[in-house]
Amino acid sequence: MRKPVIAGNWKLYKTTPEALELVTSLKPLVENNQGVEIVVAPVFTVLASIKQPLAGSPINLAAQNCHWEEEGAFTGEVSPKMLIDAGCSHVIIGHSERRQYFGETDATVNRKMKAALNAGLTVLFCIGETLAERDAEQTLEVLKTQICGGLEGLSNEQLAKVVIAYEPVWAIGTGKTATNDQAQDAHSFIRGVVGGLYGPAAADAMRILYGGSVKPDNIKGLMAQPDIDGALVGGASLKADSFAAIVNYQN
Ligand code: PGA
Numbered sequence: 001m002r003k004p005v006i007a008g009n010w011k012l013y014k015t016t017p018e019a020l021e022l023v024t025s026l027k028p029l030v031e032n033n034q035g036v037e038i039v040v041a042p043v044f045t046v047l048a049s050i051k052q053p054l055a056g057s058p059i060n061l062a063a064q065n066c067h068w069e070e071e072g073a074f075t076g077e078v079s080p081k082m083l084i085d086a087g088c089s090h091v092i093i094g095h096s097e098r099r100q101y102f103g104e105t106d107a108t109v110n111r112k113m114k115a116a117l118n119a120g121l122t123v124l125f126c127i128g129e130t131l132a133e134r135d136a137e138q139t140l141e142v143l144k145t146q147i148c149g150g151l152e153g154l155s156n157e158q159l160a161k162v163v164i165a166y167e168p169v170w171a172i173g174t175g176k177t178a179t180n181d182q183a184q185d186a187h188s189f190i191r192g193v194v195g196g197l198y199g200p201a202a203a204d205a206m207r208i209l210y211g212g213s214v215k216p217d218n219i220k221g222l223m224a225q226p227d228i229d230g231a232l233v234g235g236a237s238l239k240a241d242s243f244a245a246i247v248n249y250q251n
Contacts, residue, residue: 002207004223005163005230006247007039007062007124008237009092009211019046020053022240027057029244034058036230038247039090039124040237044078051087062090062124065098068111070119080119091116092232094126094150096169106149113150117158124163124209124232125150127190131170140189147193159198163207165232166190171212173234180221183210187227216245223249 014022019042030038041062042050054061063086067077083091093116094109109125116123127146129139143166151159166186171178178186187208195203210222211232222228236242 002205002229003037004035005037005039005124005207005209006243006249007041007090007092007165007209007230007232008243009064009095009232009234010040010042010237011064011097011234012043013238014042014046016046016049019050022238023050023053023059025240026244027054027059029240030059030247031057033248035250036247041090041092041124044086047083047086047088054087060089061087062092063088064092064095066091066093066112066116066121068108068115070115080116080121083116083121084119088121090122090124092124092126092165094146096126096128096167096172100169106146106152109146109150110152113154113162114158117154117161122161122163124165126165126167126211126232128167128169128172128212134168134170139186143186143190144193147190148197151194151197156198156202159194159202160205163209163230164190164194165209165211167211167232169212173213175213177213177215177218177222178210180225183222184225184227187225191227214246216242216249219246219249 039060039062063083093112098104129142191203207229209230209232214231214233
């Protein structure tokens with residue numbers, strides 16, 4: 001059985017007081033949910049301040065990015081070791097906004113994944129096609145390239161701490177969710193690619209999240225698909241009631 005993961009990607013939102021207010025409202029709404037791996041990913045500056053308030057709750061802490069070196073002369077970067085120090089158990093790597101605006105490639109994503117996994121973090125590894133790629137019927141090819149590039153050189157043991165997040169770029173922040181069938185088709189393809197690389201047991205165990213305009217009113221339909229194991233949520237994770245409604249989709 002794959003344990004579902006519902007992760008909130010706060011992007012470039014929430015100062016420390018705002019983040020504290022959000023987690024204070026969120027905790028009682030999700031504290032009895034043992035069936036879902038719950039994750040929130042605030043900005044770096046907020047991480048250490050919400051470590052303590054989250055202690056003893058089922059909410060795990062993630063960063064939205066990391067560097068591949070442990071330490072050194074790399075001005076402005078934050079390493080996996082430092083994320084663990086700040087209270088993180090998870091990290092998002094390869095989000096499309098980082099690929100689009102900050103020049104991340106499959107090769108840099110791969111270096112970051114290896115560093116994060118070696119440090120003991122669970123990685124939420126993001127992939128997804130743009131609208132132009134979907135229109136040109138290149139979706140499957142793009143996904144395969146991103147998966148092979150991102151996972152290159154990872155062992156089966158390392159793969160066990162990877163969660164894939166399929167986020168079609170055209171569905172992020174647009175209110176335009178992929179249909180349940182479009183998402184299921186992509187997820188089933190992704191599971192097949194993982195199986196080709198790591199074998200059927202690894203593919204069966206891999207959690208694959210959907211991301212892109214996930215809301216309380218579409219989560220149930222998405223989660224009913226056999227290959228959808230959770231969600232990476234942007235906009236709807238910024239309010240306690242909407243994120244809790246997504247986390248508690250089984251209620
Ligand atoms: P969205 O963002 O839910 O606001 O579409 C998802 C994401 O970018 O992870």
